[in-house]
């Protein structure tokens with residue numbers, strides 16, 4: 001896992017996490033990068049994969065975020081969103097700002113992902129049509145109630 005800080009001139013500090021969330025991932029570095037700010041944006045768009053050790057480490061990281069601190073996760077990859085919705089403690093003190101939704105084209109068997117703001121989503125999904133490169137409309141490639149289960153939890157805790 002690589003952790004590096006963006007150079008946002010204004011607004012909350014942006015910290016990027018890239019690579020693999022696994023037993024080698026350095027959460028100590030992540031903790032020290034985000035320490036001291038009231039609000040931090042964590043960009044997860046370049047995470048590649050996560051194993052069970054990574055899940056455990058993430059849960060303890062998320063749990064330990066102080067109550068007076070806001071950590072907003074942006075560009076959450078599909079595998080990460082599945083964990084958020086499957087494991088109730090996964091979000092901890094974080095919240096989802098934006099996430100990728102997976103789409104599938106029946107006509108040509110292609111898949112794609114598109115980025116959405118969590119605030120604009122609800123179940124059942126009401127999305128503008130996503131068009132495949134082949135010209136056919138694409139279908140959402142997960143079960144809405146499962147994939148977006150975290151939305152309910154997130155709005156309940158706000």
Ligand SMILES: [Zn+2]
Pocket residue numbers: 105106107108109110132133134135136
């Ligand atoms: Zn297609």
